[in-house]
Amino acid sequence: MKILDRYILVSYLKTFFTVFIILMFIFVLQTIWLYIGELAGKDLDVEIILKFLLYFSPKLIPLVLPLSILLTSIMVFGSFAENYEFAAMKSSGISLQRAMRSLTFFILLLSGIAFFFANNVIPASEFKSINLRKNIAQLKPAMAISEGTFNDVGDFNIKVEDKTGENDQFLNDVIIHQKTARGGNLTVIKANRGELVGSTDSDVLSLILFDGNYYNDIPQNDPSRRANKPFAKSSFEKHTINIDISDFNDVDLDDENYKNSQNMLKISELTQSIDSFSTAYNQERRKFADVIYTRSGATQYNSNFFPNDSLPEVDNSILELYDTEEALQILNLSIGSVDALVSTANIKKQEFKTSTKQLNKFEIALHEKYVLAFACIILFFVGAPLGAIIRKGGMGLPMVIAILIFLTYHFIGIFAKNSAEDGTISPVLAAWLSTLIMLPLGVFFTYRATTDQGLLAFGNLIRPISKQLKKLALIRKEKK
Structure with missing residues (x-):
C-alpha cells in the first residue's frame, strides 16, 4: 500500500470509529429512554440490564452504520479540501477517484460485513431481545397493567x-x-x-x-x-x-419460546416462509372463491334449468309470477343470503388484508438485508464527493448536511415501508426506494467533484437570463 493510500485510509478509519462510537452511544441512550418503563421497578440485576442493551444494540446498526459512513466521508474529504490536500494531489496528477481507491475497498469490505451482520447477528439479537422483554414484563404484573387496554x-x-x-x-x-x-x-x-x-x-x-x-x-x-x-x-x-x-x-429470563417475528429470520428462512405464506394465501383465496360460488346457488342452474325452458313475459318483476306470501318469502330468503355473503366477504377481506400485510413485512425484511450493504456503498459515494465540494471539515457544517441527507434517506424508507405494508406500493420497491433515490445523487456529486464544479452551478442558471437582459437593454438603446 502506498503512503498516500495509507494516509487517507488511516485518517478515514480514525474518524469513522470515533463517529461510530459516539452515534452508537447516542442511540443506545435513546433505547434506554424508550424502554425505561419496562425496566423500572422490576428489581433487575445489572447483568440483566446490560444483557438487555447488548441484545438491542445490533438492531441499531442499520441506522448507525450508514449515518457513520456518510458523516465520516463528508468530514474527512471536506477536511482534505479545506486544507488544500486535494489541490496538492491534483497538482501531482492524482484524481478524486484515485484518492478514493483505498477507501472504496474498505467500504466494500464493510458492506460485506454489514450483510453478514444483517443476515446472522441481527436476527439472533432480535430473537434474544424480544424474548427477554416478554420475560421481564412478567416479573411484576402490577407494572404490566397498562392504561386503556385489557x-x-x-x-x-x-x-x-x-x-x-x-x-x-x-x-x-x-x-x-x-x-x-x-x-x-x-x-x-x-x-x-x-x-x-x-x-x-x-x-x-x-x-x-x-x-x-x-x-x-x-x-x-x-x-x-x-x-x-x-x-x-x-x-x-x-x-x-x-x-x-x-x-x-418465578420467571426464567433465559426462556426463548417466542419465535414469531420476521426480523428473527435469516434470508433462507425468510425465503421459505414467504413461499409457504404465498402458497397458503393463494389456496385460501381459491377456496373462498369456490365457497362463495357454491353458496350463491350458481351450481344449481345447470341442473334445474335448460335452454328450452321458457317463462312468460313479465312487465315489471319475476315476483309477479308468485302470490304475495311466496314473493315475500323469496325476498326474505334472498336478502338473508345476500347479507350472509356480504358479511362473510367482509370478514374474509379483513383476513386477507392481514395476511397480505404479514406477507409484505416478510418481503421487506428479506430485501432490507441486501439494502443495508448497498446503502453503505452508495452513501459513501454521496458523502466523499460532497465533502470535497463543500470544502469544510470538522463537526459543524458536515454534521448538518449529513443529518439532513440521512433524515431524508431514513424517512423516505419509513414512508415507503408503511405504504408497502398495506399494499399501496410493492414491498420490493419500498425496501430499495430510499437507496435508489440516493444513487443518482451520488453520481451527480461524484461528477461535479471530479470536474471541479461547485455544489450547484448557479452561473449556468443566471447566464441565459443575463444575456436576455443585455439584449433587451441594447434594443431599448437602439430605439432611443
Missing part, C-alpha cells in the same frame, strides 16, 4: 382508565373479566376506584376495589331458559381480589 394478569383480564400514585398503585375506572375453567368470561366486575397492595416478597397481589358492581351470568342447562339470559347483580363499597402471582415471579 391486561392478562393471572385469572383476570383487567382494564383501567388511568393510574396515579407514586408507584401507580391507585387505579380509576376499573373493569375486570374473570376467567372460567372452561374458558370465557361469565363474571364482570366494575369499580370507580381501585388500589394495588402487595410486596416483592409475597406471591399474592391484592386488588382492593371501591364503589362498584358485580355481574355474574348464570349458565342454564335447559335450552328454553338460555334465551332469558339470567344473571346475578350486586353492588359493593369495598371488595378485595387476591391474585396469585407466584407464576409471574
